[in-house]
Ligand SMILES: Nc1ncnc2c1ncn2[C@@H]1O[C@H](COP(=O)(O)OP(=O)(O)O)[C@@H](O)[C@H]1O
């Protein structure tokens with residue numbers, strides 16, 4: 205339904221070329237992981253998809269139409285940290301997201317029966333990310349893993365077609381990371397949204413992605429490193445239906 209297409213997209217900051225000649229068609233429902241070295245332009249790439257930056261070359265379309273210049277509820281983002289509001293409880297954080305999409309256009313608020321429905325929806329979302337018991341706690345009283353699950357729930361409240369994640373689990377310890385991976389995978393499968401997740405963790409990319417893109421420079425000018433930007437150097441489909449096998453061992457005859 206909402207295919208994401210990039211045609212010859214380039215991005216430069218002043219004279220510094222960061223991305224060049226990005227061509228990509230992402231089918232709706234793809235879980236696309238984007239990997240690359242630090243400074244390769246991964247966050248810049250996400251900012252383009254969020255319309256936080258406009259490409260200096262080329263065009264981006266979603267569902268055949270140019271990306272709206274202001275990100276609406278069709279796109280949601282979760283960053284590595286600080287995506288939640290510290291002065292709102294977990295439940296209020298979710299309600300805030302829901303009110304943005306369902307509330308009164310002028311005040312962004314809901315009242316009465318509508319507000320009660322919204323709070324029930326918010327509680328369901330908290331349950332989906334395993335935070336029912338933490339509904340009335342403030343983010344400062346939650347672990348890093350819990351805060352990221354809250355950030356995910358807050359963004360999912362917008363029912364985005366396109367979920368953008370910038371190293372969302374980069375600050376989590378291995379246990380929390382594994383829980384968050386399983387949760388994200390399940391939510392992605394249930395909701396059928398398109399996910400673009402930036403990570404510098406290759407194993408995370410292949411664990412979650414159905415497609416893995418590598419951003420890297422094809423050309424390098426040692427005298428002026430800002431002259432060339434990164435492109436998509438690998439575009440790898442991940443076949444989830446294939447049975448897991450150890451490296452092939454020749455049959456014993
Ligand atoms: N607002 C900006 N102005 C100028 N240069 C920037 C800006 N944002 C990022 N850069 C530069 O663009 C390059 C890519 O940055 P970024 O997209 O953050 O990379 P990554 O997320 O892969 O680490 C880096 O060299 C960075 O210094």
Ligand SMILES: [Mg+2]
Pocket residue numbers: 246247248
């Ligand atoms: Mg980054």
